[in-house]
Amino acid sequence: MTSRTDPSAHVDAVSLDSLPAWPLATSMTAERDYVARVEGTIPPGLHGTLYRNGPGRFDRAGLRKNHLLDGDGMIQAITIEPDAVRYRNRFVRTRKYTEESLANRFLYDTWSTRRPDADPTDPPAIENQAGVTVVHRNDTLYALDDGPGIYELDPVTLDTRGPAALDIPDAQPTLFTAHTRIDPADDSWTLVAGSGHHQHTITFDRHGRAARQVVVPLPRPAWMHDFLMTETHFVFVCHPLSIDQMRFVDWGWALWDSFDWRPDEGNLIVVADRHGQAPPQVFEAPTGFMWHGMNAFDRGAEIVVDYIGYTEPDHAFGPDPQLRAVMEGRSGNGDGPGTLRRVVLTPGRSATTEEVLYANCEFPQVPGRLSGRPYQRGFMATTRPGEGVLPSGVARVDLDSGEVDKFQFDVDQYGVEPIYAPDGDAGWLLTIVNDASIGAAHLAVFDAEHLAAGPVARVHLEHTTPFSFHGYWSPKP
Ligand SMILES: [Fe+2]
Numbered sequence: 001m002t003s004r005t006d007p008s009a010h011v012d013a014v015s016l017d018s019l020p021a022w023p024l025a026t027s028m029t030a031e032r033d034y035v036a037r038v039e040g041t042i043p044p045g046l047h048g049t050l051y052r053n054g055p056g057r058f059d060r061a062g063l064r065k066n067h068l069l070d071g072d073g074m075i076q077a078i079t080i081e082p083d084a085v086r087y088r089n090r091f092v093r094t095r096k097y098t099e100e101s102l103a104n105r106f107l108y109d110t111w112s113t114r115r116p117d118a119d120p121t122d123p124p125a126i127e128n129q130a131g132v133t134v135v136h137r138n139d140t141l142y143a144l145d146d147g148p149g150i151y152e153l154d155p156v157t158l159d160t161r162g163p164a165a166l167d168i169p170d171a172q173p174t175l176f177t178a179h180t181r182i183d184p185a186d187d188s189w190t191l192v193a194g195s196g197h198h199q200h201t202i203t204f205d206r207h208g209r210a211a212r213q214v215v216v217p218l219p220r221p222a223w224m225h226d227f228l229m230t231e232t233h234f235v236f237v238c239h240p241l242s243i244d245q246m247r248f249v250d251w252g253w254a255l256w257d258s259f260d261w262r263p264d265e266g267n268l269i270v271v272a273d274r275h276g277q278a279p280p281q282v283f284e285a286p287t288g289f290m291w292h293g294m295n296a297f298d299r300g301a302e303i304v305v306d307y308i309g310y311t312e313p314d315h316a317f318g319p320d321p322q323l324r325a326v327m328e329g330r331s332g333n334g335d336g337p338g339t340l341r342r343v344v345l346t347p348g349r350s351a352t353t354e355e356v357l358y359a360n361c362e363f364p365q366v367p368g369r370l371s372g373r374p375y376q377r378g379f380m381a382t383t384r385p386g387e388g389v390l391p392s393g394v395a396r397v398d399l400d401s402g403e404v405d406k407f408q409f410d411v412d413q414y415g416v417e418p419i420y421a422p423d424g425d426a427g428w429l430l431t432i433v434n435d436a437s438i439g440a441a442h443l444a445v446f447d448a449e450h451l452a453a454g455p456v457a458r459v460h461l462e463h464t465t466p467f468s469f470h471g472y473w474s475p476k477p
């Protein structure tokens with residue numbers, strides 16, 4: 001399956017506001033800092049900063065990126081204190097952002113869009129935008145892309161310090177996966193960097209020192225955005241998506257147009273010992289494109305893997321995918337639902353069992369203390385059938401009983417990934433909701449035990465915000 005339209009930035013001659021989701025695809029060029037109005041009651045135990053990252057700027061000089069995932073990384077920080085809530089946004093001062101701001105035009109290739117003056121016979125040189133995930137570790141904010149390099153920012157001022165000075169023992173792997181995992185047992189942090197047929201897992205201790213690097217061979221090259229981790233194993237869901245080198249290298253197509261989705265080949269799930277002391281095992285599983293893993297854990301000898309999978313990822317690939325069409329104010333295709341799947345792996349057997357636990361969802365979330373551990377309840381954004389990955393509500397699903405507690409946003413409202421903020425034995429679920437009908441967004445604060453009751457508080461922003469993909473809750477110590 002493939003599709004390709006204009007690979008370079010195109011003139012923005014579209015009417016974005018024909019879709020209620022227009023705020024998600026609208027650049028936010030100003031950097032703001034203000035105290036926001038609160039409606040309702042902020043819980044007394046909710047004290048800290050919600051950081052979010054995502055593309056903040058899609059346009060320059062009348063040209064715009066082809067894809068909703070493609071833009072300059074912008075950190076948003078919503079700091080919740082007992083007497084006030086403060087909103088700030090700052091762009092990551094990447095080389096790309098800095099140079100393009102000075103030139104006031106696009107200068108670099110990005111993953112969906114060639115630079116305007118690109119020679120189509122040259123393969124794209126994809127530039128880091130630091131615009132997918134954000135993680136707060138050791139007085140540093142790390143902003144990650146899927147791709148080369150990581151940037152560091154000051155978590156208080158949001159000033160960019162520069163390329164991250166991570167203690168990586170082997171400098172070879174430089175194409176990072178945007179998602180990382182933290183082990184609640186020792187507060188270690190694992191990043192993954194790919195190199196075609198291998199994944200390098202790099203684990204840092206709580207102080208930021210590299211503890212170990214384990215190289216995991218893959219049974220086939222696959223482009224992956226996330227991975228999972230149990231107490232003992234790394235898990236890679238090797239879906240049948242790879243980069244067609246002819247399109248990318250020889251024909252100079254943008255990366256997004258060079259992906260090759262081959263659903264007939266099924267998934268291969270690779271399980272590797274976290275200390276590299278046993279050879280990886282490969283399991284066969286039904287086809288499912290994965291953006292995000294929910295959680296994985298050891299259950300006796302078995303390994304349980306929960307992830308959001310798409311048999312038909314038409315929101316991302318194929319003709320007129322949603323994530324591209326929304327940039328032109330159109331709905332596009334997005335009928336293939338994201339489904340929460342549970343795959344059970346038994347060592348010594350290549351076959352697996354798979355069960356669909358919930359449908360029409362994305363952006364899974366579990367409390368950090370349960371990452372890689374047995375758990376019963378997962379949080380996620382819900383999506384409307386036919387609307388691909390655009391969040392239209394939040395849900396908590398009991399994975400044993402199937403019980404669902406959910407809240408649906410209004411028809412003109414779209415959310416983002418919900419983030420779980422623990423508060424003692426309980427917790428709060430935080431998500432930003434754009435309301436196209438009033439042209440403004442708010443932070444919605446839910447009691448994680450009572451989602452259907454609606455937000456206990458809304459923090460009203462003075463503007464809309466672009467589709468920030470991922471966030472990190474950093475409690476006030
Ligand atoms: Fe992601």
